[in-house]
Amino acid sequence: MLDLKDLSLNIPETTKPRVVIIGGGFGGINLAQKLPGKQFQVVMLDKQNYHGFWPLLYQVATAGLEADAIAEPLRKMFDEDYEDFHFRPVRVTSVNPATKTISTLIGDLSYDYLIIATGTKSNFFGNDQIKQNSFPLKKITDALNLRSQILQCFEKANMTTNAALRQSLLNIVIVGGGPTGVETAGALAEMRKHVLPGDYPGMDFTKMNIYLVEGLDRVLPPMSPESSKKTQAYLEKMGVIVKTKTLVESYDGEVVTFKGGEQIQTQTLVWAAGVAGATLPGIPQEIIQRGGRYPVNLFNQIEGYTDIFAIGDIAMMKSEKYPNGHPGVAQPAIQQGQHLAKNLKRLLAGQELQPFSYFDKGSLAIIGRARAVADLPGKITLGGIIAWFAWLFVHIYYLIGFRNKLVVLSNWLYRFFTYERGTRLIIRPFIRKGDKATETFMKQQAAD
Structure with a gap:
């Protein structure tokens, strides 16, 4: 041993x-x-033994990409050409x-x-209840857990006759209106419109609610007010319920409570509110x-x-x-x-150190098909399909490894023409701590 x-x-x-x-x-x-x-x-x-391209984690979580499409083994990146380099996990x-x-x-x-x-x-600001019950999105295991949770919720909603429980399973609350929250909300909205009705023809997905909650007065606070305004308009047109100036007080795994007393019944709270x-x-x-x-x-x-x-x-x-x-x-x-x-x-070499100077190449966020915003150097702001193409190019360019670039690009091209998301697999079922019903059900499902 x-x-x-x-x-x-x-x-x-x-x-x-x-x-x-x-x-x-x-x-x-x-x-x-x-x-x-x-x-x-x-x-x-x-x-961990890999480098992950974290800007695309939300696509793993929303069944758009497989996990290995956005990660590269660190040892592969430093082969025998890198003399006297040593990696330890x-x-x-x-x-x-x-x-x-x-x-x-x-x-x-x-x-x-x-x-x-x-x-x-992930920063939970000292709230242990939210830390225990919510779904962060900072690493690949987080994305896989969230993907399993979302897909399991759809399966349960399709099997229950309890209307209140079904609504709770179909409500998804995303806390944090930065790029991660915005892009996750947009991906789920497209999934709701183009994918889920075909997977579950007996379910009414007009009742699926996607909430995006932000404590400040606008989404995408790091970007320009113009980009924030465009982003909120895109999201609302896609049917996302945007709640700004709203803070979460608690979440027990079934009910999220906001400061002020408003509550939403949900089985899934995505925490993208801070790091x-x-x-x-x-x-x-x-x-x-x-x-x-x-x-x-x-x-x-x-x-x-x-x-x-x-x-x-x-x-x-x-x-x-x-x-x-x-x-x-x-x-x-x-x-x-x-x-x-x-x-x-x-x-x-005994030479003087040179100070670092940051060159800001701009900021990008994608909201959905042909919907994106970009703040570029020179106070240039773009929106729509031009910003969308810019987002696609930048993310392909900075992906590590030719295989990953090819896999992601082919996935995106396929989805562009079909809207299909091919990774809707519950490979590792997520079971929330204390959820005895799901635990028992999954054990029975797995029995020989």
Whole structure:
């Protein structure tokens, strides 16, 4: 039987500076790909063995794409051409700046330079009830759980004769009007119109309600007011019920209660309302900034350290243009990773570090077929089919791996002409904790 004592990180000793990267997201992989193995030993640690293209998670959750279409094994991305690169699928449990080591469940590792690129996690703002009962959408397992939940709800609704229960199963509440919430709501609305009536000819899907709830006064708060206005108009035309200036107070798995007392009966609450930085024990808690982000200077060095860096969503780099740090999207992580690689090479050569400057390439959000919005440099705002094509191009371009690009593009082309979503499979049934009826039913279904 395997024992943790039988495992170790097993990283070769080296005379080269060792760069340890925690996190295999956009920042981590772009940094690692730019570091030459002849100059550095690069060690990447991540609790999962793949890089995921998280902007398309909602399509996995709404049966538009399979999970492996938006993920690429990290080892495949760093083949034998990357000299002295080492990946280990382990969780880092703490950092010790005094000894210049990181700790994992299977051992410690020393570093010369440490880069924290851990990204973010769902933020439930201290509400444990919502955390336990809602469906976040931050990783592939979340998307698969949500897909199973949604499809199971449709199956149950098709089998029940209890009208109130059926309505509860058909109500879907999405909390958070940012890109994730907006895109999930739009995908479900298209599914309701074009796919579900054919799958369940005996059900009236005009009674399926999709609610999008946002605490601020408009959807897509990070984007321009014009894009927000267009997005809300698109959603409402598609039959999504948009509720702005609305905050969730509680959710027990059956009833969501808003501040003010309004309630909605629902079996599915999607939590896309906020994120917090995935910080690590060992870095002083008192320096952590708003949103759980590490304060960094223009060289991405964490405050108080010259050999520990943070990049991407976990980094709070304030400037006159970005007083609250850079937006939590892929581009800052990509650009910071590439820039930090250049600075590490400068450090090795005894040269001055160069400050990071973010080039904002704009923001995009898709609401449905031929419906999207785009805020581009120069205060250019686009909507409709032009923005939709821009969204398609950008997301295909930044997908990792030729196979993934081909699979996603072929899926999108197929859906464009047919509206079909071919991944409506309940492969791993989701059973909410305490739901004895579903648990018993699924066990009986699986019995030989």
